[in-house]
Amino acid sequence: MIEQHIVTYREEANELLAELETSLLELEENPTDEELIGRVFRAMHTIKGSGAMFGFDEVAQFTHEVETVFDLVRNGKMTVSKLLLNLTLRARDHIKSLLDASVSGEESDRAEGEAVIAGLKQLVPSSPNEPSPPPVQSQPAPDAEAETLKTWRIRFKPCPEIFLSGTKPLGLINELRELGTCHVVAHTAGVPVLNDMNPELCYIYWDIILTTARGMDAIKDVFIFIEDDCELKVDLIDDGGTGDTDLDYKKLGDILVERGDLSPMEIQKILGLQKRFGELAVAVGAITPDKVQSALVEQQHVKNVRQERATQESTSSIRVPAEKLDLLVNLVGELVTVQAHLSQTAALHGNTDFASIAEEVERLTNDLRDTALNIRMLPIGTTFSKFKRLVRDLSQELGKEIEMETEGAETELDKTVIERLNDPLVHLIRNSIDHGIEMPDVRLAAGKPAQGTVHLGAMHSGDSVLITIRDDGAGLDKEAIRAKAVERGIIAATAELSDKEIYNLIFAPGFSTAAKVTNVSGRGVGMDVVKKAIEGLRGSIDITTAQGTGSTITLKIPLTLAIIESLLVRIGPDYFVMPLSSVEECVELTRDNIEEAHGRHLANVRGAIVPYIPLRDQFSISANRPDIEQIVITNIHGTKVGFVVDSVIGEHQTVIKSLGRMYRDVRGISGATILGDGTVALILDMGLLLQSAEALEQGGVSSAAPM
Amino acid sequence: MMEQKACDPKRTADASARTLAIDGALTIERSGEFRQTLRDALAGAQQVVLDVTQVQEIDIPGLQLICSACKTAAAAGKVFTFAGHLPACLLELKDGIGACQNSPCSHNGNSSCIWFGGMK
Structure with missing residues (x-):
């Protein structure tokens, strides 16, 4: 326990x-x-x-x-x-x-x-003989917080002779402080001038506002030994119930009347003057300022207590270990599979009663699936705040002035996705700070404010979340990237590249244009790792930049890793699924088409030439090739590529299962799913398939390779 | 909260002020003696500066006396202020019993108290 x-x-x-x-x-x-x-x-x-x-x-x-x-x-x-x-x-x-x-x-x-x-x-300011006072305000023990916190007003007026009996009021007040959150106001108005004073008597009385989970008895117990030697008035002023949802506490005047410091008549008279009540009450001499002050303290105290309660109530939640949630999602995943099987069987039997039950189950399963996935959604803001610290520390280290702005911190993403986004985001932000934002003097010379800005934003876009990292720094230097890429042998010196292609070079392994390796970045291990990580999340990465005014990196990340909308296809006896988000269209591929292209893997789609990858050859599936095949045309990082399959079956809701360690080196397959009838279908990783196809083409017909 | 007024010029002492240094324990046992000292000081000077930097211990009666002296001075149009900083024991007591500096004092024209409670 x-x-x-x-x-x-x-x-x-x-x-x-x-x-x-x-x-x-x-x-x-x-x-x-x-x-x-x-x-x-x-x-x-x-x-x-x-x-x-x-x-x-x-x-x-x-x-x-x-x-x-x-x-x-x-x-x-x-x-x-x-x-x-x-x-x-x-x-x-x-x-x-x-x-x-x-x-x-x-x-x-x-x-x-x-x-x-x-x-x-x-x-700590001078006064070296001032010992650090122990915090006088103690809070109720955590286990007591579960009970209702009530707020009490205590007026404690000790009899003048209290000191003579050796009682120390401070001790009593400190005992009250141990009960809960406490505001103490001493009234010294009764202290007379020296001539009229008996120095051994007590002229002070107290108003104490206490919020505690303990009851009236606990308060009275504090005063038990001097019960007869003091005037004690304990009033409940906030019962901690939810009935009083109004955050505002009573008006000042009402408090003073309740305390017996002012009569309602006097209040009416003062109110007639229509100015700030507290000042007025003092001005007309109806009351001394200390009483007003004390009442104001009560007002503030109760307001604070109510505010705290309101926030507690609105964020009431329970803690569940992440594994339990994962288990739930797994079970829901299996349920989705079984439900698909059920629907299929129902359709086969043609029994209307059966079919309607299957439909009902389908509806419930979909709701359950959405809810279960929603539970795992967390606002991305938690990660954002971590980066604020990163930006602060790094900019200090580098002597740059950088402000971090965030937007869309409330955007929700699957918990696992958020966790796995952390490292790539750190890399990207570091890059922005180190390579993007210039030193303050350089910025001023360029007519920019000395303080640079890194903007981190998140927003929903369909079934994905767009995360942008924008800086107002120097932007990417196209020529420098090109020169570096040539030097590193990543591209040929004569290669004709579009701007976008040049920018994408920074994601090549071992690429870095930083003149010197700093503590922050520049070792060239950043961007390709970022790209891999983002692709691992089935996301994509995109750069826009303008030299001199800054760059924006946009990450497109799927909402969840557990279930995706996909396209189910068949090659020979085997089923495969492709993430629907990158599929653009399907066209037929006939024998004649293939002959027309003279053996090259190019298809003519409404006048445009689209390269394709015959998956049948890629996976060495030997079953008979049908006369008419299908090309599924996809868009991978802005490039149109076709994948040739035997037939397209249709949209499918895919519950992703990982392949396990045995298959972790298999390229081109990112996971598997179980179809309604129990067959296993492999999930294609189109980006990697494209890469390996490109690698194959390198020596051969290079023109077929897109870029 | 109440509006706090700027420092009252009457409450800053000049060179002619009389300084009264107290040390050790400013507690109920010495309160009679302390009261007399304060009375004498205020009777004999227009401006009194109380130096309590060396006070090691203070209790509520001690605090009351300072408050009372402040009121006495205010009533007579005299200046009563302190030298250096307030000692830790006084600050602690002040916080402990809920008497805060800078709160208004009706005996001083509702201007803020430089000592502690000020709710006089």
């Missing part, structure tokens, strides 16, 4: 760390945003608090030190500086490494932690 909690804590801590990072980066842009500072503080506070609970003492201790500094920031005793943010980001990385170390059992880098702490301590 404890194990379970620890795992949950780790997950939560990692989420909090991600949030911490985002908040810190936002804070860099708005260093005075109190809400952000609060968010940073809360994230650390929670990491620390639950860390200590589950025995992550090192995490708790370290986080406490960092939190202390942010407590100063929160209380306005320190300002947010670049240095502070740098250190805090390092601290965040260190907390992460501490957490990771607790999993792997390795020793964490203690020196790094100490260095960060030392750096932070130096930042």
Whole structure:
């Protein structure tokens, strides 16, 4: 059971760390945003608090030190500086490494932690004798959070002789703080001038607004020993129920009346003046400013509590291990297959009752499939925020000024796709920063703002998602790419290439035009890896660029990897499927056509010459060739290529099964699927088929090879 | 929140101010003595600067006395301010009991308190 909690804590801590990072980066842009500072503080506070609970003492201790500094920031005793943010980001990385170390059992880098702490301590403003005060605001233990949080107003007026009995009001207030989130306001209005004062009496009273999961009894227990020596009034002001969905709390005037500080008559009179209520109440002398202040604190406190509750309710969710989801999707995949079989059988039997049941099952299966796939959809924004950090760190390292913009962070993609997109995106963004964006002085000389921009966007487009990485840097240098490609022997010196073809050269293995190898990129291992990874996701990559004004790289990624719309074809006895997204049209290929082309694999489609690949030969399928074959014309990276098959069966919804390790070296086949009648059909990887066909053609009839 | 007014010029002391240095524990045991010291200081000068940088300990009665002295000075049109920074123990107590600096004080024309609570 404890194990379970620890795992949950780790997950939560990692989420909090991600949030911490985002908040810190936002804070860099708005260093005075109190809400952000609060968010940073809360994230650390929670990491620390639950860390200590589950025995992550090192995490708790370290986080406490960092939190202390942010407590100063929160209380306005320190300002947010670049240095502070740098250190805090390092601290965040260190907390992460501490957490990771607790999993792997390795020793964490203690020196790094100490260095960060030392750096932070130096930042703390002068007053060296000021010990870092322990955070006074404690939050309710996590297990209590599940219960309803109620908010109470406590007016605590100790009898004047309270000090004489040795009671310390501060101790009582701190006990209340342990119950939950607490705002304390001391009223010092009663303190008289020196002549009228008995220095041993208490003239102060308190208003305390407390949000806690514990009840009235717990509050009263705090005051149990001085019950007779104080005036105590405890009122429930927010019952934590969902009935009060209104985020706004009571009006200031209502609070003051409820507290008995003002009468309704007085309120009416003041309201008649129609100005800001709090100032007015003070101005007419009806009330002292402290009471207004205290009421304002209550108003703010309850507003905060309600806001927090609203966000909690709207994001209420349950945690499910990813494997369970994968299992669900697998099962749904099998169900889709069985359902296809059922529909087929029903059609064969011609029994209308049977057919209608099969139709019903089909409808339900489709809904179930969509829902199951939807569960695995995650907003891509989580990945985006990681890149913000990357951009920040890299630009600092390279001495460039770069701002990162994101758009469409809410676009949803399959979880696995998002995970596998991470590395390619890192490569692309690094490239933009290193090769794309120029140094500030170069930019200014070119009449651009010193600060470069990297724009990362995501949007839906049919059954795919388009991800764009756009920079306003130098753009690709066509001549340099060409020269480099010739030098590397990738193209012949005389080759006639279109602009697009030249740009595509940067995806060739071992290609890099960077003059020097930097830490960031330039080793020439980036782009071809990116291309492979994107193709592995059945996606495509496209570059548009204008020299001097920047480049845009567009990735087109399918929404999900589990199920695709495809075209089912047959060659001899075997079935194959092709992803429908790249299929353009189907035309017939007769014996006469083949003879007309004199043995070359070229077809004349409405006047245009389209090269084709006879799959029958490619796969050495020896069954009898029919008189009329079909060419499935596809569009692969802008090139039209035909694939010749015996017959086209039709559209098919394909549940993708991987081939397993035994077949991982098979080229041209990306997976398999099970058809309704139980037959296995192979999924063709058209990009790779095209490549191997090109390789074959190299020595022979080169003109047939597209480019 | 309430609008906070700019620093009242009356509350900055000049060279003629009398400095009153207190050290050690400013607690209920010494409160009678402290009250007398403050009264004497305020009676004998137009401007009093309280130096509490060396105070190691303070409790609510101590805090009340500072507040009271501030009101006494305000009533008499005198200046009562502090030298250097407020010691950690005072800041801690101030935060602990929920008395915040810069809140308005009706005894000082509703201008913000330079000490702590200011809700006088």
